Amino acid sequence: MTKALTDTDLIIAGGGLAGATLALALARVVPELRVTVVESFPLSPEALPEDYQPSYDARSTALAWGSRLIFEELGLWSALSEHATPIHHIHVSDRGRFGATRLNAQDHGQSALGYVADNRWMGLCLMRALLATEVSWQAPAEVVGMTNTPSGVSVRIRKDGEEHSLTGQCLVVADGGRSSLREQLGFVTRSEDYGQHALIANVSTAEPHRFTAFERFTEAGPMALLPHGSPARAENQSALVWTLTDSALEQVLALSDEDKCRKLQERFGWRLGRFTRIGECHHYPLKLITVDEAVRPGVALVGNAAHALHPVAGQGFNLALRGLITLVEQFRRAVTEGIALGDLAILGEYQRLHRQDWQQTVQFSDSLIRIFGQSLPPLALARDTGLVGLDLVPGAKRWFARKAMGTGGRKPVIASVDAVKEPARHDH
Template sequence: MPHTDYDVVIAGGGMVGASLALSLYTRSKGSLRVLVVESFALPPLAESGLPTYRPSFDARSTALSYGSQQIYRELGIWPQLQAHQSTIAKVHVSDRGHFGSVLMTAESQGWEALGYVVENMWLGNVLLNHLRQHTNVAFLSPAKVVEIDVADGYATLSLQEGDTQRDITTQLIAVADGAESSLRSQLGIATSVSEYHQLAVIANVATEQPHKGCAYERFTERGPLALLPLVDDGSGQSRSALVWTFPDKMAEEVMAWSDSEFLAELQRNFGYRLGRLQKVGQRASFPLQLMQAEEQVRSRVVVMGNAAHSLHPVAGQGFNLALRDADSLSCLLAVAHSEKRALGELSLLQRYLASQDLDQRVTTAFSDQLTGIFSNRKPVLSVVRNLGLLLLDVTPAAKSRFVARAAGIMPGSSAESS
């Protein structure tokens, strides 16, 4: 096995790339040499060992499943993340204008929570701050991998750092540079894309009544919407994170609405479960599609995160699936490294993909089918859908399995039966 500069290089230092680096460090007990290459400048390292939390009404957030919380607890950062997270104690699912609904609770599962909502800035800073205290995890930022050349036993990467370009070698390159991955395209890895012909609008909303840890999934004539509980931003107002889908032909109209028009339409569709909707923050929008890379592994190369699979956001499955992928890969690489095996061997990477295949297929299908079922407003399907919600609500075993799947726990696992 030839000597290389690094064991693993991660192209992309976002939440997936940083989580992969932390898992590699933890699972290998610091024995793997890891480099994270990130195109944006990193924030200063906190002298206290803890990043600074700066509350903002408009902060973007991520819903972490119960399964993801278990992973971050094993990786040692959950106590820090917990300082600024909102617990999802229950989820209420309903269909506007119809009788069907279902309430899912953590208590009924015997769990502390169904999930948690963490602001992206806090999650990212906790990950990076924790990693940068370990010498075997190096960072190159701002910089990017501009070319990958795979040889027998290693990969050579061309790095661009400012005006300087240089080459390094690694046993394995993890491509985690997002859904529009330039490296995936450069490698000639094709993607399979299914257009939802929908637009997602995201924003934070202040509500008259406190959310009390309840998340809402509401299916409307426009499209499905989700409201996730957020921590107080310091102003004393209760906040929830909104993801609302619309037909893509409404893109210009929706983004042109004034805040009062947007709140009025949201109130009409969501109702008064949280009282009056008092304020909406900065809105952002993006088109929705299901994207999957047709190859996730090659000799010396693995594709991760949104570069590997990008899902509909309303079901909240995308990042949690990526985190499970990252931890599964890290566990396998740590064992291989201890056995002095080459980390970029195709047979080893195929083992990783085989171990995650069922999870990826089931999670993708769960997200895609849930979106399709609740985006279709045909009267006959509406009746079937609402009967299904009623049946789910009165069938504890079926509800428990549904909750476990949404929490990222595969059937038959010890967590499901706990």
């Protein structure tokens, strides 16, 4: 027997970084909306410790400068910045060739080009902020189905071994790139397999990173080292994203930690001295996943459920965040104009506004893979000339910097959160 839960206005399937950020933004911008988050993992006091102790093996996310501005608007940046390592410099190079380009934050009048933050710390900051809002949670629980109704949607939720129903105006699917709910609702995805895996780990080097992010293109695939650890001191820890073919991944995983460091040294070089430690390794297949139509009456896809990118340019979460704020703007418009949240006039406009951003970001990330994946001498020469050109031509360099900083597209405006907007800060 299906049991009815208290109805709501908006149901968010998934309480990870995307779902929790959307819930917080709605609480800040459209506080009159009743928002319910359905999350498969249990919430408990143990999940919100008083003191956060960063782990060496913590997974992390690259945050563009534009994402910092959004989190400032939401009143969350002062907390996030406690454990967010700034990126002052970006160095892009082509292994074994002369092409290289460099970006420096001070050249663009910013205190940082971006940041690197532990996923667990970001989740903890979001949960602490959400506890002070009226957002309600169903956890552990999962959305298992949805049907449209004259007034919106009726969502089926499985909780404690029983099925419940929850009615609202709209369902937002935010349960990640492997969303089973997306498939069940009949959304058609386009998937392009790069034939590669991303190996993720934290590494230590003999030389400090000096708050520099390295993007290194090699004949075996791109790799990135992002500054990690203290937000104030340039330490010796970096977050590694290492692109490997399927066969190369198996070989690397079979190596000892010492031999992994030696292999990494061969691919990356000596810009940070000797690799002295590599932590727990995670890996996942690399695919470009897009959805032609990310909205339908009463339902919208966001985050990785709507698009998953190659991590080469660190744009995935930043693109998702901009999309979330675009959706919040449309929900605010719906409330102001008295339109149902799930109306296609609202969701279709969200898709239209966000589409240009994700198309440009996908093109930017995908083109880097294709351009730097070519080893033919004429193409390699043209590629190196292009990198040198980026380094020498101010206009081209500004364009590249805007892409890297997440400020090159449409900038969403959250005008109604002045009460929680943080004062401008200058990091040191």
